[in-house]
Structures are given as structure tokens and as C-alpha cells.
Amino acid sequence: MALKFSTAALLPVCMAVMAIATPAQAQDYPAKPITIIVPFTAGGPTDKVARDFAEAFRKQLGNVSVVIDNSAGAGSSIGVAKAARAAPDGYTLLLTHIGMSTIPSLYRKLSFNVQDDFEYLGIINDVPMTLIARPTLEANNYSELATWMASQKNGVNLGNAGLGSASHLCGLMFQDATNTQMVTIPYGGTAPAIADLLGGQIDLLCDQTTNTTAQIAGKKVKAYAVTTPERLEGEVYKDVPTLAESGLKDFNVTIWHGLYAPKGTPQAVLTKVNDALKAALQDPEFIQRQKDLGAVVASDNRVNPAEHKAFVAAEIDKWGTVIKAAGQYAD
Structure with a gap:
């Protein structure tokens, strides 16, 4: 005799299985290599930051392998789109620069929303x-x-x-x-x-x-x-002045880098990644490598997800005004 199950009857069972699976997933994380998508070419400044960060980051996660995936093109939007489509399991992350706050204004047609389609994990440095x-x-x-x-x-x-x-x-x-x-x-x-x-x-x-x-x-x-x-x-x-002291009052431009995960990544996994990010930013070797590049490792509240997201939102507004005034954007 065939057994029949209603969708309503199966729903509590499915939810219970998911509730058990998610903590187990987080507990085992990371159980395989992590890929960090860098939406710029290999050898460039963002790629260099990413590779230095990956070395410090992996040490905080039990020396798991961290692979850099250079997916360049269209002002970083190709790589960012690829990250947005990735499985939200913590095994694909995105490391990009200030472009995360400018592509919404530079490109009229995007397949993703930088504020809605990502989990924010923290700012890494300022250049x-x-x-x-x-x-x-x-x-x-x-x-x-x-x-x-x-x-x-x-x-x-x-x-x-x-x-x-x-x-x-x-x-x-x-x-x-x-x-x-x-x-x-x-x-x-x-x-x-x-x-x-x-x-x-x-x-x-x-x-x-x-x-x-x-x-x-x-x-x-x-x-x-x-x-x-x-x-x-x-x-x-030592002899190079700031633009502000040269007469351009309040001129301030730094290129920051941040880490992101696809929307829907389990909170327990996000917490592990953020903890590892914060620890990596205190790694003496990473700090020295960044100093050698002229970069400053982040040490303020922007290393926290909420502050990171609020900071990017403010940057979107700031650069949107500048880009709109210049009229420089792609179709």
C-alpha cells in the first residue's frame, strides 16, 4: 500500500533537519579549502593585499588552504557578481576595494545589489x-x-x-x-x-x-x-605635504579593502570568519607587509560587520555624488 505524506506534515521534519545541519556545518567549518574571489587581475595592488591577507587568515582557521580566484573585468563587477551567485556556505568569500561603493553609481545595469546580496565581514586596511x-x-x-x-x-x-x-x-x-x-x-x-x-x-x-x-x-x-x-x-x-594643507580643504581619499560573503551564509560561519579576520589583522607579519606597501591595517570599529556595512553605505552616498557630477559611468 502506497504511503501518502502531505507537505504540511513534512515541513516540521525538514525544518528540524535544517536546524540540526546548520550548527553541525558551522562546527566543522572550515572542512575544505576556502576560495577568496578578487575582482582584479593577478599582480595588482588588491591582489597583493588579498594574498597577504590570505596567508594570515588561513593560520587563524587551522591552516586550511585559501585559494585566490582572480575574476577581473568591468570595473570589478564581474568578480563581485560571481561572488554574489556563489553558494552561501562560507567557502567562497569576496575581497575587494572601494569599488564596492562605487560600482552602483558607475554601472547602470548590475545583476546584484551590493547592500542586499552580501554579508559584510569587516574592513581590512586603508591605502x-x-x-x-x-x-x-x-x-x-x-x-x-x-x-x-x-x-x-x-x-x-x-x-x-x-x-x-x-x-x-x-x-x-x-x-x-x-x-x-x-x-x-x-x-x-x-x-x-x-x-x-x-x-x-x-x-x-x-x-x-x-x-x-x-x-x-x-x-x-x-x-x-x-x-x-x-x-x-x-x-x-617626509617632505610630501597633504592636499588639505596645500589648499584643498578636507580632501581625503583612501582606498580601503573589505571582506564579504554571499547573502544567506549561516551566522555561525560568519562569526567564525569575522573572528579569523580580526585575528589576522593582528598578525605581525601581515601588519609589516601592509606597512611596506604604504597601507594601514584597520583597527577601528569597521572590522565589525555592522560598522563595515554602515561605512560602505556612507561611501556609496559620497562617491555617488562625485560620479554623478562627473557624468562618468558605463551603460
């Missing part, structure tokens, strides 16, 4: 920016640079590493702060942009210390200012 110029530019300080920019009837050639890149965002903010319209030249990455700056094909570039410190130290470029409220430490930057 200052530097305003640099080709070595042959005659201005020797920011005051002279401002005068030179005002004299350029054909415009100033301002390079960047592509739509949504850190240098693109800093360039937008710089143009807004100086009320100037520059000739923006996007490249397919930081390396070709710096190569053309060194060769004199472009005039200015505003990029991360992770990309510019070696060039400044070798006197291969002219450094006019840093974008942080306070001057940077270290021999390389």
Missing part, C-alpha cells in the same frame, strides 16, 4: 593615495602645479587605470576639488598608466602608495601631495 606627475613637468610643488594647470589651455592629461579603478576615483575627486576639467585618459591597468607617465605621455596620476612608493623613492616621478588628512610616515614621504 593612501599620492598625486604624482611626469618627471619633466616644470612645477616643483603643489602651488606651482596649480599655476601650471591653470595655464594649460589644451587641458591637463590625467591618467587612470580604468573605469572604477582607485586612480579613476581619486582623479574624479581631484577634478571636483579643484573645479577643473582635465583630459582623462583611461588605461587597462596601473602598469601601463605609470609607464606612460614616466615616458611623458600623460601629465598626472593619482594612485595608491602600493603602486607609487617605489617610483617616488627612485625619483622617477614628481610627488606633489598625499590624499590623507595627515602626512604619511617614512623616509619617502
Whole structure:
């Protein structure tokens, strides 16, 4: 005789099984390698941060293998979309930079919502920016640079590493702060942009210390200012003023990196990941590696999920205004 079960009768059983399975999953986590999606190419500044973080992170999770998946393209939106579609089990995470707060304004059509489709896990670091110029530019300080920019009837050639890149965002903010319209030249990455700056094909570039410190130290470029409220430490930057003290009041641009999981990842797993993140940020080797890159490891409340999400929401509003004013976005 065939047995019949109603959906209503099975529902409590299914819920009970799920309730038992979720804690067991969390208790065993991690039981296999973890993949961190980085939505930028290998060898770039975000990839470097991710690989350094992965080394410190895995040690906090029993030396589990942590694999970096570089899924680059479309200003990071390809990799972010891939992370949003991943199974919410804690085995696929996303590590990305400030682009998490700018792609909603830069791209009109996205398959994901950065605020609704992710679990926020914490900010990892902050990376200052530097305003640099080709070595042959005659201005020797920011005051002279401002005068030179005002004299350029054909415009100033301002390079960047592509739509949504850190240098693109800093360039937008710089143009807004100086009320100037520059000739923006996007490249397919930081390396070709710096190569053309060194060769004199472009005039200015505003990029991360992770990309510019070696060039400044070798006197291969002219450094006019840093974008942080306070001057940077270290021999390389001891004579480099801030843009704020150079006359651009309240100018402050740093490129931060954060960690995310797909929406629906069990809370117990999220707690384990956040605990491991906080411990990794106190790893002396990781701290030193970041210092060597000119980056500062996060130590404030943004290492907590709620504060991380609130911070990104504020950044979305901030950059949305700048990007809308510039009218620079993709279809």
C-alpha cells in the first residue's frame, strides 16, 4: 500500500533537519579549502593585499588552504557578481576595494545589489593615495602645479587605470576639488598608466602608495601631495605635504579593502570568519607587509560587520555624488 505524506506534515521534519545541519556545518567549518574571489587581475595592488591577507587568515582557521580566484573585468563587477551567485556556505568569500561603493553609481545595469546580496565581514586596511606627475613637468610643488594647470589651455592629461579603478576615483575627486576639467585618459591597468607617465605621455596620476612608493623613492616621478588628512610616515614621504594643507580643504581619499560573503551564509560561519579576520589583522607579519606597501591595517570599529556595512553605505552616498557630477559611468 502506497504511503501518502502531505507537505504540511513534512515541513516540521525538514525544518528540524535544517536546524540540526546548520550548527553541525558551522562546527566543522572550515572542512575544505576556502576560495577568496578578487575582482582584479593577478599582480595588482588588491591582489597583493588579498594574498597577504590570505596567508594570515588561513593560520587563524587551522591552516586550511585559501585559494585566490582572480575574476577581473568591468570595473570589478564581474568578480563581485560571481561572488554574489556563489553558494552561501562560507567557502567562497569576496575581497575587494572601494569599488564596492562605487560600482552602483558607475554601472547602470548590475545583476546584484551590493547592500542586499552580501554579508559584510569587516574592513581590512586603508591605502593612501599620492598625486604624482611626469618627471619633466616644470612645477616643483603643489602651488606651482596649480599655476601650471591653470595655464594649460589644451587641458591637463590625467591618467587612470580604468573605469572604477582607485586612480579613476581619486582623479574624479581631484577634478571636483579643484573645479577643473582635465583630459582623462583611461588605461587597462596601473602598469601601463605609470609607464606612460614616466615616458611623458600623460601629465598626472593619482594612485595608491602600493603602486607609487617605489617610483617616488627612485625619483622617477614628481610627488606633489598625499590624499590623507595627515602626512604619511617614512623616509619617502617626509617632505610630501597633504592636499588639505596645500589648499584643498578636507580632501581625503583612501582606498580601503573589505571582506564579504554571499547573502544567506549561516551566522555561525560568519562569526567564525569575522573572528579569523580580526585575528589576522593582528598578525605581525601581515601588519609589516601592509606597512611596506604604504597601507594601514584597520583597527577601528569597521572590522565589525555592522560598522563595515554602515561605512560602505556612507561611501556609496559620497562617491555617488562625485560620479554623478562627473557624468562618468558605463551603460
